[in-house]
Amino acid sequence: GAxxxxxxxxxxxxxxxxxxxxxxxxxxxxxxxxxxxxxxxQSLMLMATSNEGSKATYEQGVEKDKFLINHASLxxxxxxxxxAHPEDSSFYICSARKRLAGGTEQxxxxxxxxxxx
Amino acid sequence: xxxxxxxxxxxxxxxxxxxxxxxxxxxxDPSYGxxxxxxxxxxxxxxxxxxxxxxxxxxxxxxxxxxFQKARKSANLVISASQLGDSAMYFCAMREGNAGSARQLxxxxxxQLTVLP
Numbered sequence: 001g002a003x004x005x006x007x008x009x010x011x012x013x014x015x016x017x018x019x020x021x022x023x024x025x026x027x028x029x030x031x032x033x034x035x036x037x038x039x040x041x042q043s044l045m046l047m048a049t050s051n052e053g054s055k056a057t058y059e060q061g062v063e064k065d066k067f068l069i070n071h072a073s074l075x076x077x078x079x080x081x082x083x084a085h086p087e088d089s090s091f092y093i094c095s096a097r098k099r100l101a102g103g104t105e106q107x108x109x110x111x112x113x114x115x116x117x
Numbered sequence: 118x119x120x121x122x123x124x125x126x127x128x129x130x131x132x133x134x135x136x137x138x139x140x141x142x143x144x145x146d147p148s149y150g151x152x153x154x155x156x157x158x159x160x161x162x163x164x165x166x167x168x169x170x171x172x173x174x175x176x177x178x179x180x181x182x183x184x185f186q187k188a189r190k191s192a193n194l195v196i197s198a199s200q201l202g203d204s205a206m207y208f209c210a211m212r213e214g215n216a217g218s219a220r221q222l223x224x225x226x227x228x229q230l231t232v233l234p
Binding site for chain 1 (some may be wrong): 159160161162165208212222223224225226229230
């Protein structure tokens with residue numbers, strides 16, 4: 001397998017502030033990383049696809065100016081929630097794609113629980 | 118239209134018994150992969166099992182097996198000899214394209230499994 005870490009694992013912030021979440025592939029290089037959002041008792045919804053060295057591709061309905069994604073290296077992608085509001089409170093999960101001999105595989109981080117007060 | 122459908126929001130099973138979690142999918146792509154993930158209350162996504170659309174045999178991984186019925190477009194997960202630690206949310210997911218596809222995973226709505234002592 002492969003290890004993907006996220007930091008922080010949980011964060012509480014005040015409304016109007018910005019929060020940065022880091023996603024790292026610890027033992028492999030990930031040319032593509034994905035950011036998901038999950039509300040309680042619901043499924044994972046893809047927010048954006050992040051490719052190293054290029055702009056992220058956002059899913060329909062996701063505000064790119066509010067959810068800033070930076071994939072600066074092959075092992076790090078960051079999601080910044082700008083001017084956070086209580087409705088942004090959610091569980092954010094990143095996933096990193098690893099190339100294998102027979103194809104690719106996607107490995108998930110442990111998630112970051114964001115609470116905006 | 119939903120690409121992945123899980124019709125059982127919640128399931129109960131007695132410890133040591135087997136349980137089947139339903140998943141149907143919809144795609145026109147001849148190449149695709151089907152995945153099952155377990156998400157305990159901690160939030161991490163744990164990969165359980167994978168089935169490729171061209172795989173001739175049903176996938177098995179320990180106590181997990183995937184009942185793949187291609188004509189019916191179903192990919193049910195069977196957990197044998199349930200354990201208390203199996204209590205979690207289970208997600209079925211699909212990735213369209215071949216094994217090297219850069220496309221993202223699409224998740225179903227999930228099934229909350231509770232194993233009773």
